[in-house]
Amino acid sequence: MAQTHKQKRLSAWSTPILLIAILAVFTLLVTLLGDNSLARMAAQTLIRVTFVVGLWIFVGNSGIVSFGHAGYMAVGAYCSAWLTLRPQMKGMFLPDLWPFLATAEWSVFPAAVVSGLLAAFIALLSGAAILRLSGIAASIATFAFLAIVYTVYSSWEGVTGATSSVVGLTRYADQWVTLGWASATILAAAWYANSASGLALRASREDEVAADASGINMYRHRLIALVVSAFFAGVAGALFGHSLGVLNPNSFYLGVTFITLAMLVVGGIGSLTGAVMGVLVLSIIIEALVRMERGMEIGEATFALPTGAQEIIIGVIMILVLILRPTGLTGGRELRLRIGGR
Amino acid sequence: MNATPQLLFDALSLGGIYAMAALGIALIFGVMKLVNFAHGQYIAFCVFALIVPSTDAVAVMFLGKAPAIILIPVLLLIGAAIAVASELFVFRHMRNATPVAMMVSSFALGFVIQNTLLLIYSSRPKAVSLWPELNQPVSIIGASIPLLQIIVIFTTLLVVVTLALLLKRTRIGLEMRAAAENFTMARLLGVRANVVITGAFALSGALAAAVALIMVTQTGVADIRMGGQIMLVAFIATVIGGLGSLPGAVAAGFLIGAASVVLQGFLPLEARPFRDAFLYTLVIVSLLLKPDGLFAPRSTKPRV
Numbered sequence: 001m002a003q004t005h006k007q008k009r010l011s012a013w014s015t016p017i018l019l020i021a022i023l024a025v026f027t028l029l030v031t032l033l034g035d036n037s038l039a040r041m042a043a044q045t046l047i048r049v050t051f052v053v054g055l056w057i058f059v060g061n062s063g064i065v066s067f068g069h070a071g072y073m074a075v076g077a078y079c080s081a082w083l084t085l086r087p088q089m090k091g092m093f094l095p096d097l098w099p100f101l102a103t104a105e106w107s108v109f110p111a112a113v114v115s116g117l118l119a120a121f122i123a124l125l126s127g128a129a130i131l132r133l134s135g136i137a138a139s140i141a142t143f144a145f146l147a148i149v150y151t152v153y154s155s156w157e158g159v160t161g162a163t164s165s166v167v168g169l170t171r172y173a174d175q176w177v178t179l180g181w182a183s184a185t186i187l188a189a190a191w192y193a194n195s196a197s198g199l200a201l202r203a204s205r206e207d208e209v210a211a212d213a214s215g216i217n218m219y220r221h222r223l224i225a226l227v228v229s230a231f232f233a234g235v236a237g238a239l240f241g242h243s244l245g246v247l248n249p250n251s252f253y254l255g256v257t258f259i260t261l262a263m264l265v266v267g268g269i270g271s272l273t274g275a276v277m278g279v280l281v282l283s284i285i286i287e288a289l290v291r292m293e294r295g296m297e298i299g300e301a302t303f304a305l306p307t308g309a310q311e312i313i314i315g316v317i318m319i320l321v322l323i324l325r326p327t328g329l330t331g332g333r334e335l336r337l338r339i340g341g342r
Numbered sequence: 343m344n345a346t347p348q349l350l351f352d353a354l355s356l357g358g359i360y361a362m363a364a365l366g367i368a369l370i371f372g373v374m375k376l377v378n379f380a381h382g383q384y385i386a387f388c389v390f391a392l393i394v395p396s397t398d399a400v401a402v403m404f405l406g407k408a409p410a411i412i413l414i415p416v417l418l419l420i421g422a423a424i425a426v427a428s429e430l431f432v433f434r435h436m437r438n439a440t441p442v443a444m445m446v447s448s449f450a451l452g453f454v455i456q457n458t459l460l461l462i463y464s465s466r467p468k469a470v471s472l473w474p475e476l477n478q479p480v481s482i483i484g485a486s487i488p489l490l491q492i493i494v495i496f497t498t499l500l501v502v503v504t505l506a507l508l509l510k511r512t513r514i515g516l517e518m519r520a521a522a523e524n525f526t527m528a529r530l531l532g533v534r535a536n537v538v539i540t541g542a543f544a545l546s547g548a549l550a551a552a553v554a555l556i557m558v559t560q561t562g563v564a565d566i567r568m569g570g571q572i573m574l575v576a577f578i579a580t581v582i583g584g585l586g587s588l589p590g591a592v593a594a595g596f597l598i599g600a601a602s603v604v605l606q607g608f609l610p611l612e613a614r615p616f617r618d619a620f621l622y623t624l625v626i627v628s629l630l631l632k633p634d635g636l637f638a639p640r641s642t643k644p645r646v
Contacts, residue, residue, distance in 0.1 A: 133633050140581040144622035155615035265446040308461040315454035322447040326439035
């Protein structure tokens with residue numbers, strides 16, 4: 001029973017290592033055993049891991065549900081497109097870009113980092129206002145933020161192409177690149193959750209009044225968490241654009257907001273393990289159902305689900321999980337090794 | 343043409359629809375702290391209940407053929423039925439869950455309803471002509487107003503007054519107000535929890551049906567996505583009105599309707615596509631000034 005402080009810290013660090021190992025095994029299996037479409041699905045899943053773990057850094061530690069992270073994702077995705085697209089293409093499709101962006105032709109990695117930084121900067125600005133609120137009012141304000149980003153990006157013809165898609169992005173985000181970013185996000189999330197700021201924030205999540213009385217500046221720690229969290233949401237956006245090669249404002253609105261929140265809640269909002277597991281479990285189920293919709297041969301007969309049945313089944317599974325395990329599949333526990341004495 | 347009365351009527355009728363949708367969400371939030379994201383899909387469901395199930399582009403009327411005196415009560419019952427059913431099958435099992443888990447499951451339920459509609463009716467919007475004569479303009483104090491707008495305004499008034507009477511004068515209304523104030527205490531004092539919650543869901547579903555009727559008459563289109571936008575606005579209205587406050591939800595619904603009509607009317611032409619961005623900025627500003635909502639009930643203030 002008597003674990004020393006050092007042993008506890010070590011066993012806390014075993015969580016991210018184990019999670020990264022699971023993702024690496026998943027990617028390796030898919031690459032060795034699957035076809036190209038399965039590899040693309042793995043890349044999409046790892047992008048979602050990056051996004052959902054990024055979202056967890058804020059939501060899991062602060063307890064405030066954010067509907068706005070898809071907005072940070074959009075900011076990152078378009079920023080990377082502005083930086084990496086060939087100048088001729090930008091001249092044609094995005095004529096009103098500022099001169100230094102119109103001529104920019106960056107390579108992909110620095111572009112992804114800068115996209116994350118821009119998203120983090122936007123988070124600093126928007127969070128400075130939004131996080132003065134608490135509870136459900138803060139959630140609504142993040143919703144309003146998402147609607148503002150969506151309206152701006154889907155109406156700003158000369159800079160974002162409005163509702164017509166931006167095409168021609170380099171498709172470099174395969175399963176290995178995305179595995180790298182997902183791992184980096186998991187490490188950052190574990191580091192933040194165990195940092196002084198993360199612990200203070202979780203104290204304020206459990207009891208606002210007590211944390212306040214203990215001298216915790218809730219506003220500052222929430223803002224720090226939001227900025228870190230938005231960085232990875234922005235990177236996930238950049239990766240998203242470079243995995244499909246196409247960008248459209250509709251990809252970053254209510255649909256993605258809800259499916260990613262669902263992954264977080266189904267996995268278990270209380271733990272990092274929950275965030276990763278939620279993405280893996282729901283992504284695998286979605287992929288299996290999509291394949292069944294296309295038709296599957298069982299013996300002589302071809303068995304196919306009707307189109308649209310996939311979404312209905314996903315919805316029913318989500319409801320059942322939430323009814324049977326309201327704290328999510330992991331119930332707030334972390335996957336960790338016990339190191340040292342017992 | 344006179345612009346001011348025109349704007350006034352536009353604001354009142356748009357606000358009336360928002361107010362009715364917001365009331366539907368506020369009623370349920372009040373008794374069980376559930377933010378019901380499926381509300382928009384109740385609206386879409388009621389619209390599609392009017393037409394024969396098929397994937398054709400032009401809708402064949404089914405219930406929609408019935409005379410108004412049958413159609414309206416039956417549709418209100420359908421709305422109440424789907425809301426009560428969702429309570430029975432989903433939310434009843436989640437009484438002890440966290441508000442976040444309930445919110446996500448209500449979203450999942452909306453997702454299921456929407457995709458069921460998609461499966462039956464396809465994603466193409468359908469032309470529906472229900473009471474087209476109501477869109478005839480009539481002229482009032484120098485403005486020409488579609489008859490429907492006037493009906494919407496009066497319906498909202500009627501609904502709000504009826505609801506107020508129901509809440510003040512009947513036993514179930516008294517129990518609902520008690521439950522909204524402090525659910526645990528109300529139960530200890532003998533409030534019948536299941537009756538109150540089922541009642542709130544039935545009322546909320548009937549409100550969704552009323553919104554559905556107005557929307558389909560106004561736009562002449564049935565689209566499986568039609569509930570989403572209005573639900574968002576209604577959800578925001580319940581929060582800036584003060585969560586759990588029914589008069590607040592109504593007032594905020596009207597306020598948002600008025601703000602969006604005014605922005606549409608007075609923004610410079612090149613800024614008009616960005617209208618919603620301005621509207622939602624106003625929402626954030628209003629929350630910053632009044633974090634508990636414009637008409638916060640006393641129960642929402644934390645005691646320190």
